[in-house]
Amino acid sequence: MGKQATRVIVNGKSYARVVDARLTLADFLRHELNLTGTHLGCEHGVCGACTVLVDGRTARSCLMFAVQASGCKVTTVEGLAPDGQLSVLQQAFIDNHGLQCGFCTPGMLMTLTELLRDTPDPSEQEVREALTGNLCRCTGYAGIVAAALDAARRLRGAAAKPGAS
Amino acid sequence: MQQLAMDRRVKAGGDDVGTMKPAPFEYHAPRQLKDAAELLARLPNAKLLAGGQSLVPMMNFRYVIVDHLIDLGGIDDLRGVAVVDGALRIGAMTRQRDLEFSPEVAKHCPLLAEALRHVGHRQTRNRGTIGGSLAHADPAAELPAVCAAYDATIHAVSVRGIRQIACREFYTGFMATALTADEMIAAIDLPIWRLGHGHGFHEFARRQGDFAIAGTAALLDLGADNVVRRAALTLFGVTTSPLRVEAAEARLVGKPLDAAAIRAAAAAAWLVEPISDIHAGGDYRRHLAQVLSARALNDAARRAGVEA
Ligand SMILES: Cc1cc2nc3c(=O)[nH]c(=O)nc-3n(C[C@@H](O)[C@H](O)[C@H](O)COP(=O)(O)OP(=O)(O)OC[C@H]3O[C@@H](n4cnc5c(N)ncnc54)[C@H](O)[C@@H]3O)c2cc1C
Ligand code: FES
Ligand code: FES
Numbered sequence: 001m002g003k004q005a006t007r008v009i010v011n012g013k014s015y016a017r018v019v020d021a022r023l024t025l026a027d028f029l030r031h032e033l034n035l036t037g038t039h040l041g042c043e044h045g046v047c048g049a050c051t052v053l054v055d056g057r058t059a060r061s062c063l064m065f066a067v068q069a070s071g072c073k074v075t076t077v078e079g080l081a082p083d084g085q086l087s088v089l090q091q092a093f094i095d096n097h098g099l100q101c102g103f104c105t106p107g108m109l110m111t112l113t114e115l116l117r118d119t120p121d122p123s124e125q126e127v128r129e130a131l132t133g134n135l136c137r138c139t140g141y142a143g144i145v146a147a148a149l150d151a152a153r154r155l156r157g158a159a160a161k162p163g164a165s
Numbered sequence: 166m167q168q169l170a171m172d173r174r175v176k177a178g179g180d181d182v183g184t185m186k187p188a189p190f191e192y193h194a195p196r197q198l199k200d201a202a203e204l205l206a207r208l209p210n211a212k213l214l215a216g217g218q219s220l221v222p223m224m225n226f227r228y229v230i231v232d233h234l235i236d237l238g239g240i241d242d243l244r245g246v247a248v249v250d251g252a253l254r255i256g257a258m259t260r261q262r263d264l265e266f267s268p269e270v271a272k273h274c275p276l277l278a279e280a281l282r283h284v285g286h287r288q289t290r291n292r293g294t295i296g297g298s299l300a301h302a303d304p305a306a307e308l309p310a311v312c313a314a315y316d317a318t319i320h321a322v323s324v325r326g327i328r329q330i331a332c333r334e335f336y337t338g339f340m341a342t343a344l345t346a347d348e349m350i351a352a353i354d355l356p357i358w359r360l361g362h363g364h365g366f367h368e369f370a371r372r373q374g375d376f377a378i379a380g381t382a383a384l385l386d387l388g389a390d391n392v393v394r395r396a397a398l399t400l401f402g403v404t405t406s407p408l409r410v411e412a413a414e415a416r417l418v419g420k421p422l423d424a425a426a427i428r429a430a431a432a433a434a435w436l437v438e439p440i441s442d443i444h445a446g447g448d449y450r451r452h453l454a455q456v457l458s459a460r461a462l463n464d465a466a467r468r469a470g471v472e473a
Pocket of ligand 1: 044045046212213214215216217218219220221237257258283284285286289290292293294295296297298300301303305306307308344348349350351374375376377
């Protein structure tokens, strides 16, 4: 019952599958595509570990069905470092102790990727507000906030000096 | 041993190991409103899917088990914001985050824009819709309270046609609405208040993005000599559905707006009979209702040009 075709573009690659309608996007990514970077903490929308970008906007992939994402472009944490080269934000997480166990990190990175794209010069308050939908049980958030602000600085610097890395 | 049992289950149950939170259902994705209405009327044990931010958690827990899920996400007619006959008409499937940044909303219904910042988190607002929030009817939800403050009209569509429901008649009790089983919200009309009116919105939640323990939304329109021409004060999270505090409004309208008038109006919020639950007792909610009403009215007064 309830099989359905879906075609989703994930990190630039198109995948066509026939899946159960009740398969969440998170389970589709993890079990159908083996993209296990997207984590599942609560599976009812409160922890944010499963955050991905759907057509460029953050969404909880545990609260979407894979069939709803048909025709959409999805970006997961794997898509942030396509050639194994960490993004500026990911490097800033390492440099600022933005992670300990790493469970929340994929969701944090996706939320902050959206924030820094839309708000290149966020205040600390704006960073903290963006992160209210992502729970971390390890870091106490200070390192994550520092990483976000550091990444914002680096990205602005790179934008100001075209060609410089 | 355990691994073997696991392997057997994988073979027997297919892809059913550790996944598939919700019970099985048939998925429908109509492109036209009339097709959605027809499906809703015809299919047994069917439910509408909007942003999924309230429904899917309940399905994942299997609190809600449906045979058919009708996804409204593909119906273009249900999205958008326009000014129609002195009201802001908002399609039911308009995403909360789009409303948060809509210039029309900021200009005509700034109370809605302010309230939206308190609705969950950016990720839930990217998916969640205004229609879904109104239909879900959580007593602590912000958007029903805003609609109550504006005396919104809800356009309900079914195979039988379209009917308009006044917000005052829409909420009938705890998480209950006047919608019949075959009806869906197509749009919401928020009557636009005069330019220069003031608005205020305050809520108390344990953390930013949580459902509020109590909150309040206020609108004030002032005439000559700062006499109040119109006032709306709504509480949410305090009773089973959004509550217009008419006693407070009556204490304001026709009188000059000053600190004493706001105190008297906020005191009327103390007279409501609040709910009590694990989050807070009734007495505490009553206290919050009064304090937050005063803050919201003060903000509204300031924005209408009076430092009360
Ligand atoms: C972590 C988290 C925090 C949240 N915090 C808040 C908060 O602070 N305040 C708040 O108000 N909400 C909050 N929410 C819920 C909010 O995000 C939802 O958007 C909202 O409650 C439902 O809208 P939806 O579009 O997601 O609807 P769905 O979840 O898709 O649907 C909700 C219900 O409405 C019905 N429905 C949907 N559309 C229609 C329609 N057009 N006509 C008739 N019936 C319809 C559905 O059948 C279902 O029963 C939170 C959710 C999460 C996950
Ligand atoms: S797993 Fe999706 S929000 Fe927790
Ligand atoms: S690093 Fe462990 S949960 Fe955030």
